[in-house]
Amino acid sequence: MQKRKVSVGIIGCGRMGSAHAYNVTQIPETELTAVCDVDIDRAKKTGDDYGVEFYQNEEAILNNPHIDFVFVATPTPYHVHTVIKAAQRGKHIFCEKPLTLNLEEAKAIKEAVTTNGVHFGMNFMRRQSWLEKRIRELLPTLGEPKMCQAVNINAGYCRQKGDWFADMNICGGYTIDTMIHLLDIMRWWFGEAISVCGNGLLLSPGLPEPMDYTVANITFRSNFVATVSGGWIRRGLSIDEAYYLIGTEGTICYDSLSKTLRVFSKDGSFEETGENTESPHLRLLREFALSIIEDREFAPSLNDGIESLKTALAIVDSIKGGGGLQII
Ligand SMILES: NC(=O)c1ccc[n+]([C@@H]2O[C@H](COP(=O)([O-])OP(=O)(O)OC[C@H]3O[C@@H](n4cnc5c(N)ncnc54)[C@H](O)[C@@H]3O)[C@@H](O)[C@H]2O)c1
Missing domain, CATH: 3.40.50.720 (NAD(P)-binding Rossmann-like Domain)
Incomplete structure (x- = not known):
């Protein structure tokens, strides 16, 4: 059995x-x-x-x-x-x-x-969050997707020197550790990225209080372009996520401060609110267990982990190189 x-x-x-x-x-x-x-x-x-x-x-x-x-x-x-x-x-x-x-x-x-x-699974749990799932369902209202701005800011970053989460060489800094969630979501929504230009401040032991921020311009194979930005900063207002998606026939907006998803499409406009009724971590873990029991494919997969890492590393290389274009 x-x-x-x-x-x-x-x-x-x-x-x-x-x-x-x-x-x-x-x-x-x-x-x-x-x-x-x-x-x-x-x-x-x-x-x-x-x-x-x-x-x-x-x-x-x-x-x-x-x-x-x-x-x-x-x-x-x-x-x-x-x-x-x-x-x-x-x-x-x-x-x-x-x-x-x-x-x-x-x-x-x-x-x-x-x-x-x-079997292998990556804990990109935002794929089980109501918001990211709902936006994915609503993508057809955009017509042809053209552009996106995505923001994620942790304003409560309090790690001090000596902590592994304050050392770029150990944790990878904001881009590789945390922005990677948004990079995975961008791939999930819009396909493969082909090039990036990044700017920002990478975690450095030289800073009196470690902090880290990144602004990345990403071009996708479909010519879709995204600006993804955020950071680990020490004061201010955190934004779990803000998305502004623009297409030929519509726009989708959300920010975690208003917690309202707004859709403007050629067929009309509407608003939605929602929340996770269960932890996305728990839901993804359950999906992974089921994929083992039923011996079926699971996503986010190892390949998803590798591809999002490639993009994150290219952004970091671009920042280190002064914002130049990096082909992925
Ligand atoms: N999915 C997410 O949203 C999310 C959020 C935060 C962290 N993370 C990731 O989770 C991982 C762990 O982060 P964390 O915040 O829990 O770190 P943490 O420092 O709180 O915990 C890591 C634990 O691993 C232990 N450890 C170190 N080396 C070990 C080894 N060889 N064998 C067994 N235990 C060992 C440490 O003693 C520590 O207790 C990191 O990769 C981090 O980037 C993911």
């Missing part, structure tokens, strides 16, 4: 891993079997919270024959090591974004995942 529940091991019990542990316990098709963290106190806290085994070393999870998939929620530079080992042991993998910080590692992951034939 087909298996109806998959067993999960979580690697990394920090901010995200501990939240994912809770989500795993809320999904009918998943059961939490074990967790691990190099910081044993964190592993113990999460393990005790859900009454499961906890370990300091990921080997205990990777070698456990009862675990079907591992959720990789370690800091980004450690993803590659764990993902490759998990694939080699035949574990399915759900990985936090960004996949890695460079394309060489992304290629090595692709090789391991393909060779071992395991």
Whole structure:
């Protein structure tokens, strides 16, 4: 009989891993079997919270024959090591974004995942958010999509020097760590990007208070153009997302301050409000579990992780080069 529940091991019990542990316990098709963290106190806290085994070393999870998939929620530079080992042991993998910080590692992951034939999912959870799903449904009202402005600002960034999330070389800064969500959504809505020009201020240990912002102009294969901007700043008003999409026959607008989606089309105009009735993280995780149980394709896929990383890296290269054009 087909298996109806998959067993999960979580690697990394920090901010995200501990939240994912809770989500795993809320999904009918998943059961939490074990967790691990190099910081044993964190592993113990999460393990005790859900009454499961906890370990300091990921080997205990990777070698456990009862675990079907591992959720990789370690800091980004450690993803590659764990993902490759998990694939080699035949574990399915759900990985936090960004996949890695460079394309060489992304290629090595692709090789391991393909060779071992395991299922792989990227945690681009905005694809399960009501807003991004609804806008995708409404794209035909634009006619031919021409232009987009997308904004995402975290104004509560408070990391200090020494924190891995304040070091460009470890977290990838705003562009690779966080803007990558918008880059994935742009691809999901409008297809492949072909070139970028970026400007901004990259996280730097030289700043008295680390901060980071990026403005990227992106051209897509279809000639669609987007300006995607945002940052990790320390004061002000956060904007989870603002979108302004323009097409030959309509316009779609949303900003998370007014929480109103406005559609202006040649057939008339209307407004909608909505909210996530369930965590997008939880919904995406459930979809991934179902894709394993039913042995079917899942998106956001490994390729989605690699393509969005390519765009993010090209933007960073452009910023470093003073805003020049980067072909992806
Ligand atoms: N999808 C999202 O919206 C989202 C949001 C925030 C962070 N993230 C991503 O999630 C990942 C984790 O971020 P976080 O904020 O939870 O970080 P965190 O620092 O809060 O937690 C990471 C945990 O991993 C542990 N760890 C480090 N190396 C390990 C190893 N080799 N084996 C086991 N545990 C190890 C650390 O001790 C820590 O507890 C990052 O890739 C980050 O970019 C995704």
